[in-house]
Amino acid sequence: MDVPSYNCIMCDENVLEKRDHLFFHCKFSKTCWRYLCPNFSAKQNVHANVSHIKEELSVPFHVEIMTLCAWSIWKTRNDYISNNVIPSFYRCRRLFKEELNMVFHRSKRKKYVNFETWISLFR
Ligand SMILES: [Zn+2]
Known part of the structure; x- marks a missing residue:
């Protein structure tokens, strides 16, 4: 497959x-992470970033939050490549919230005691 460029399309x-x-290092993804973790700063590698975000979130459902944020960034990127939908933080945030609400409805409420409270902070 011939691709015109392998450079990031989410930033300049x-x-x-x-x-x-x-x-983690792209300006776009940093904006997304800072929405969830205001003190986010990109670390050297994926493991350090995951540890940093886990510590910043300080909730038992941090894996779900991190997965949904990465998924929203990925979908925003792919929508631009496949459907020419201009990427924006607001679109990514909307995707994140939609996915978050679906995860909440599928989750076992006992495991996620503070999940609903946390979600309400981002509505
Ligand atoms: Zn980038």
Whole structure:
């Protein structure tokens, strides 16, 4: 498959789109993470970023939150590539909230005692 460029399309930094850039170092993804973790700063590798976000979130459902944020960034990127939908933080945030609400409805309420309270902070 011939692709015109392998650079990140989510920013103007003109850098190769690798996992760590797309999900943590890109200006776009940093904006998304800071919505959830105001003190987020991109670390050296994925493991350090996951640990940092886990610590910042301080909730037992941090894996779900991190997965949904990464999923929303991925979907926003793919919507631009496949459907020419201009990426925006607001669109990504809306995708995140929609997915979050679906996860909440599927979750076992006992396991996620504070989940509903946490979600209400982001509505
Ligand atoms: Zn980027």
